[in-house]
Each structure stands twice: as structure tokens, then as C-alpha cells.
Amino acid sequence: MAITSIAIGSPAEASQPDALKAALAEFISMLIFVFAGEGSGMAFNKLTDNGSTTPAGLVAASLAHGFALFVAVSVGANISGGHVNPAVTFGAFVGGHITLIRSVLYWVAQLLGSVVACLLLKFATGGWETSAFALSSGVGAGNALVFEIVMTFGLVYTVYATAVDPKKGDIGIIAPIAIGFIVGANILAGGAFDGASMNPAVSFGPAVVSWTWDNHWVYWLGPFLGAGIAAVVYEVFFISPSTHEQFPSADF
Template identity: 80%
Template sequence: MPIYRIAIGTPGEASHPDALKAALAEFFSMIIFVFAGQGSGMAFSKLTDGGASTPAGLISASLAHAFALFVAVSVGANISGGHVNPAVTFGAFVGGHITLLRSILYWIAQLLGSVVACLLLKFSTGGLETSAFALSSGVSSWNAVVFEIVMTFGLVYTVYATAVDPKKGNLGTIAPIAIGFIVGANILAGGAFDGASMNPAVSFGPAVVSWTWTNHWVYWLGPFIGAAIAAIVYDHIFIDDNAHQPLPANDF
């Protein structure tokens, strides 16, 4: 099991220049991702007079998030590993590819990046609402938890297969595309039910700016469980323990 490889990290790691640079990269990548993703929904709603929940709006959100995540992962890959998601960071931690202290730095940067992106959107749109994630009619909180677990499992499993696995070879060059595609596809699958977050930071920013916390716990519990399951499954079954090496500090 990969659990035995979990590492806390050293006290000096939190102030190490490389760790701080990596956290800063996560901060900017998250701004890029949330500004484009959340902004696309706001723009579509404005253009269609509140029609963001239509099929066309769902497709628009899927494409915007897929494209934005592709870019956000790409620009951060060489510095922080391009997690752009607290759940991805948690999955890397469970697999022993990042320490707890470094993970905490990433989480803080990711959450701050999301809040800043939503504040920028609110200011630049003249005060338009950055809507918090919400459950659709007929969808219970536990239905949504299952949705988030399954979708985040697919996301983190893809991250492991294309970015973390030592055997990935040239496949690593398309990791950002694959990661963006799975998020876009999951939004098409789950967006009409619970918004298809898969990312606690993406849910956190709008919740802070709009100060709406109804069922917010769903968007933390589901993604973290899904990420942990994906990390354990992929690392235990497909990554040989003898070949396992924690990735460098500037990677996952």
C-alpha cells in the first residue's frame, strides 16, 4: 500500500524558496483556472439573460474549464507540478509524492487563488454574482457526494496515469490535455446535478465571495475521498514498489 510512504516533511520546508515558488505557481494557476471557468458561466448567463443552466450553458462551461485547466496545469507543471486542485494535491500526498507541509502550502495558495479570482470577477463585471456551487432539485447531499467521489476519482486516476506514473514516458507530454479533457467530460456528466466541482478550491472561492455555504462540505468530502481512492488504487496496483521514487521537489 502507498500509505506507508506518507511523509510529514521537515520544518524548514515551509520556508524553502523552492516550496514558496511552487506555492506561488499554484496561486497564479488557480487564478487563471477559476477566472476563466467561473467567468465563462457569468458571461454566458449575461448574454442569455440567465440561461447558464441550459444545455448550451453546460457545454460552454465544459469547454471553458477544459481549456483553462489545460493551460493552468501546463504553466505550473515545471514549477509546482501543476496540481491546481487541493484534491489532486491530497492524492499526491496519499501516494507519497508530496509531503504534508508542502501540501498545506499548496492548499493555502490554491484557496487564496480561487478567492482572488472571484473577487477580480466581481469587480471587473461591475458586481455580478459569483454563484456558489449548489445541488439541483431532487439531488440530495449524499447523491452529490457520490458524484464528486466518482468524478474526482477519474480526474486523479488520470493525473496518476499521465503525470505521476514513472512508466508514463512520452505520455507525460499530453498530461495537461488529458487532465483538462476529463474535467470537461465530467462537467458534462455531473454539471446538471451538483455543478461538477471535483475541486474544493473552485467551490471555495465563490462560496467566500457570495458567502453561501449550503452543502459546501459536499465539495470537500467527495473530492478528497475520490482522490484518496484513486491514489491508493493506481499506486498499489500499477506502480511497482521497487520502481517507486518520490518525485522531485519541483514536481508532484
């Protein structure tokens, strides 16, 4: 099966121009995504004078993150594959579509992009901090872990079906739209419980800037488990070894 194609890669790959350009693209895409997504939450807090989360606020967060992710994936697709998520990168690695060396480059770039976006938001808003992801009252770490696993499974399964699968055909812009939609829908489903991260980098930036690490491990373990399971399921059942190809591709 294709999972046997997992590759570590050569250390020299980390200094290749195309790998560095891809990492830079991931940095910029993540910055765009986090700045718009987290910024929308800060704007809502300002408009409601730091009021409690409302259904309207949840819908606004869903739309902002869905639209921002659509753009972030689209602008990075032809350069890095438009992962914009360490969990997506991990899923691609598990499926043998990206080497570990390039994955590490992506992870560093994605985390830095999130931190820089949160720092820019703090500066632009006169000192407001992006709130770290947290569990809602009555929601335990185990509950949140299940939410993150299932939601990220749906996200990475969508990525595989619309962007990775070599049988997908020429569906062009459908992939970024589908990815944005599933993230927006998952925020509506899980946002009131644990914030619906599905993305360790999105959780990491606010945690660094606010220096709040309560239950932060949930937002790493859950997405990585969900991504790994989605990659294994799709690779084993839907991608045959004869159609396996390296990811990211030139045409998303």
C-alpha cells in the same frame, strides 16, 4: 507498498525557496483556471439574462473549464507539478509523492488563488458575484457526494496514469490535455446535478465571495474521498515500490 512512503516533512520546508515558488505557481495557476472557468459562467448568465442552464450552456462550461485547466496545469507543471486542485494534492500526499508540509502550502495557495480570482471577476463585472456551487432540484447531498467521489476518482486516476506513474514515459503535453478532457467530460456528466466541482478550491472561492455555504461540505468530502481512493488503487495495483519517486517531477 509505496503508500508507506507518506511523509510529514520538516517545518523548515515551508520556508524553502523552491516550496514557496511552487506555492506561488499554484496560486497563479488556480487564479487563471477559476477566472476563466467561472468567468465563462458569468458571461453566459449575462448573455442569457440570467436564464436557466441550457445544454448549450453546459457544453460551454465544459469547454471553458477543460481548456482553462489544460493551460493552468501546463504553466505550473515544471514548477509545482501543476496540481491546481487541493484534491489532486491530497491524492499525491496519500501516494507519498509530496509531503504534508508542502501540501498545506499548496492548499493555502490554491484557496487564495480561487478567492482572488472571484474577487477580480466581481470587480471587473461591476459587482456580479460568482455563483456558489449548489445542488439541483431533486438532487440530495448523498447523490451529490457520490457524483463528486466518482468524478474526482476519474480525475486523480488520470493524473496518476499520465503524470505521476514513473512508467509513463515521455508523453509530454498528453498529461495536461488528458486532465483537461476528463474534467470537461465530467462537467457534462454531473454539471446539471451538482455543478461538477471535483475541486474544493473552485467551490471555495465563489462560496466566500457570495457567502453561500449550503451543502458546501459535499464539495470537500467528495473530492478528497475520490482522490484518496484513486491514489490508493493506483499505488497498490500499478506502481511498484522500486519505481516510486517524489512528486512533482521536473518534467510533467
